[in-house]
Ligand SMILES: Cc1cc2nc3c(=O)[nH]c(=O)nc-3n(C[C@H](O)[C@H](O)[C@H](O)COP(=O)(O)O)c2cc1C
């Protein structure tokens with residue numbers, strides 16, 4: 194299967210912070226072309242590309258940029274979300290470690306269009322080494338005239354700065370991220386106003402994921418239609434997918450939209466090792482859905498996934514084999530949300546805690562049918578009443594695991610763990 | 624060693640830089656924490672109420688207000704590491720170091736912590752020690768790893 198690589202084409206082939214090597218490998222053609230075009234024509238190409246935000250929420254980037262462009266207030270800020278906290282996601286790390294200039298070029302094109310003179314790349318605190326690479330790339334771009342004053346002699350200025358996170362998953366939420374750049378605790382803000390109108394320092398802010406920005410140079414250089422044509426009718430381009438868990442070849446793979454999950458896991462990923470069978474896939478990170486084998490022929494395409502009640506999220510594909518217990522696994526997932534809830538609103542702060550307590554009971558053989566009912570009802574409450582996306586999506590794995598593995602949840606109330614993972618010594622409540 | 628004032632001067636005397644300044648100070652402490660006296664000094668320099676500064680540092684998981692070991696060993700317990708056996712990793716470390724998560728060894732060398740995913744899921748189960756990530760861990764490779772950090776200290780002291 195020979196497929197066009199957009200984002201990973203230069204991985205391992207150039208020194209990541211060498212602007213000369215990036216340019217020699219075709220870099221900065223997009224920015225040069227954009228400077229010679231009408232602003233709205235560039236945005237039109239991005240719209241034609243069918244590029245959807247790669248950070249998880251899948252908002253159409255062309256429309257986001259068109260709206261941001263139309264806002265007359267300023268200064269405008271360019272912000273990159275490199276918080277990458279969704280468990281099972283490690284693709285932005287690869288972009289920044291192996292070819293950070295495509296991100297920098299994408300942001301610079303945005304800055305040129307929007308008239309922004311300042312930009313921030315918010316990189317999670319756990320990626321210290323990567324922060325150094327990106328800082329060095331920024332310095333080198335400045336020296337070579339691709340950042341700073343009067344970029345490429347075209348009369349526009351743009352400065353980029355790396356800002357470090359300090360360990361908080363919720364800072365990936367865009368309003369919390371902006372709070373964190375301002376040096377505050379990263380608690381989400383009330384919306385509206387949206388950050389496109391009122392973001393960093395209360396000014397219009399264009400915020401995208403690392404992978405989203407990194408698609409822009411190629412789109413401008415080769416055209417929106419060429420990008421769109423690589424994918425499906427609905428989802429343009431390629432996607433970096435992160436394979437983890439019980440699969441032979443874990444790693445990051447760039448695939449065209451339209452590839453099925455089965456092809457990704459079995460052909461590209463080499464299938465499940467050690468003679469085990471697939472139990473379920475957790476798609477899109479911890480806040481995504483868990484589902485069994487029967488949905489594996491779904492194409493990786495925002496529309497096809499949606500039709501099956503799934504969403505691509507960040508592109509994390511966690512493969513779980515049949516030695517795992519869904520109740521025990523869910524407990525680990527909900528402990529993550531309990532830990533990462535910012536505590537601002539009650540449904541999420543309390544809900545995640547209660548869920549962990551119930552799941553503890555179940556894994557110890559002390560849970561009842563009533564507890565499973567409580568899990569379901571808490572999930573509904575959190576989904577509909579939480580303040581931000583964290584609390585709204587934390588119940589997704591709860592709902593989907595109970596949907597597909599209810600019999601195993603019930604077995605736990607009878608003191609049995611069918612997978613043999615939970616040590617409850619055959620002790621049910623009754 | 625750089626003083627609090629010097630670090631603040633390097634980043635710029637602005638509230639926006641609080642998180643960056645605190646990350647730097649924590650590294651300088653040698654014990655992976657923010658001493659109360661430094662926090663007070665930074666609050667004064669930045670013209671911020673102390674409560675606001677503590678509001679920030681207690682929000683973020685990477686900060687500690689209590690002294691920790693020279694090496695903080697973080698074991699990832701998120702989904703991908705969980706299905707790859709991170710619980711075993713915790714058990715082995717507890718035995719090897721003689722401490723529970725949240726505790727520091729008597730010699731002040733190691734603190735054991737559980738953490739959320741740090742993006743090393745392709746080499747799960749993984750631990751992070753300071754800035755370094757170690758993955759594909761087995762019982763043996765984990766023991767070797769601990770030994771190498773212990774020996775690193777003896778060499779470092781020579
Ligand atoms: C709790 C939470 C965590 C998130 N974490 C991330 C993240 O780590 N990286 C990211 O790009 N987007 C994350 N998002 C989505 C962002 O809020 C935002 O939609 C995205 O960065 C926009 O960029 P895009 O349109 O290019 O995807 C998160 C959202 C929520 C609610």
Ligand code: SF4
Pocket residue numbers: 363381533534535536537538539541542579580581582583584585
């Ligand atoms: S949903 Fe959770 S993370 Fe979001 S504001 Fe409420 S408590 Fe904070």
Ligand code: FES
Pocket residue numbers: 280281282699700701702703704705739740741742743744747749
């Ligand atoms: S789940 Fe452990 S590093 Fe990602």
